[in-house]
Amino acid sequence: MRTLKACLFDLDGVIVDTAKYHFIAWRQIAREQGFDFRETDNERLKGVSRQRSLEILLEVGGVTLDADAKLCLAEKKNALYLQYVMKMTPEEILPGAAEFVKACRAAGYRTAIATASRNAVTILDLLRIAPLFDVVMDGNKVSRTKPDPEVFLNCARDLRVAPVECAVFEDAEAGIEAALTAGMLAIGIGEPTILKKADLVVPGLSSLSVDQLGFEANNKTVRS
Ligand code: BG6
Ligand code: MG
Numbered sequence: 001m002r003t004l005k006a007c008l009f010d011l012d013g014v015i016v017d018t019a020k021y022h023f024i025a026w027r028q029i030a031r032e033q034g035f036d037f038r039e040t041d042n043e044r045l046k047g048v049s050r051q052r053s054l055e056i057l058l059e060v061g062g063v064t065l066d067a068d069a070k071l072c073l074a075e076k077k078n079a080l081y082l083q084y085v086m087k088m089t090p091e092e093i094l095p096g097a098a099e100f101v102k103a104c105r106a107a108g109y110r111t112a113i114a115t116a117s118r119n120a121v122t123i124l125d126l127l128r129i130a131p132l133f134d135v136v137m138d139g140n141k142v143s144r145t146k147p148d149p150e151v152f153l154n155c156a157r158d159l160r161v162a163p164v165e166c167a168v169f170e171d172a173e174a175g176i177e178a179a180l181t182a183g184m185l186a187i188g189i190g191e192p193t194i195l196k197k198a199d200l201v202v203p204g205l206s207s208l209s210v211d212q213l214g215f216e217a218n219n220k221t222v223r224s
Helices: 019-032 039-045 050-061 067-085 097-106 120-126 150-159 173-181 210-223
Strands: 006-009 110-114 135-137 166-170 185-189 200-202
Touching: 006 097, 006 150, 019 039, 019 050, 019 067, 039 050, 050 067, 067 120, 097 110, 097 210, 110 150, 120 135, 135 150, 150 166, 150 173, 166 173, 166 210, 173 185, 185 210
Parallel strands: 006 110, 006 166, 110 135, 166 185, 185 200
Antiparallel strands: none
């Protein structure tokens, strides 16, 4: 039987509705570079680092730039993104997300944020939800971007639990891939057609109960 001890949450698109602001900011950068960036292409940017997102964006637009120009553009995108982020209020916490994290803690699970974002601490403070997490593993603390499992394995290490005792909540394909490579239960937040490899996909944390989580963990053991 698989015993869950910890729940690891991606931030953008799982806890807060920042995914739309990333998209708006990248689309503006694309327009300035002379091409259109569509929402379907945006799926590839979810979960990966800012620098890697820029590489993908430029690949989509067929644009080649030198390293300095790329650094400049990444900074510009972040400044645009932060204009939206700094105006965020707790209303932009995704429906049911804070309640679900609180229920996990009440059930005795340890909790962590596992994100590629370097703005995570700012966002958690702005939304006043930082105390809900025992560990915040962000883009400043990891060297390899999802689908590498590093961010999740670091969370397990800092929470002093085994990877197999962790459930991951992710809205990105790259994040689901990373969770599975880490040997964790992978819960997709979003569309089953996109998050095909996840152990379970729900539209949002408001559709999931902590009891169901325990059931899924047992079910995964039976399947594997
Ligand atoms: C991830 C997002 O959470 O953070 C990515 O899904 C984003 O789209 C990455 O590129 C890095 O975020 P930031 O805030 O450091 O630019
Ligand atoms: Mg995400």
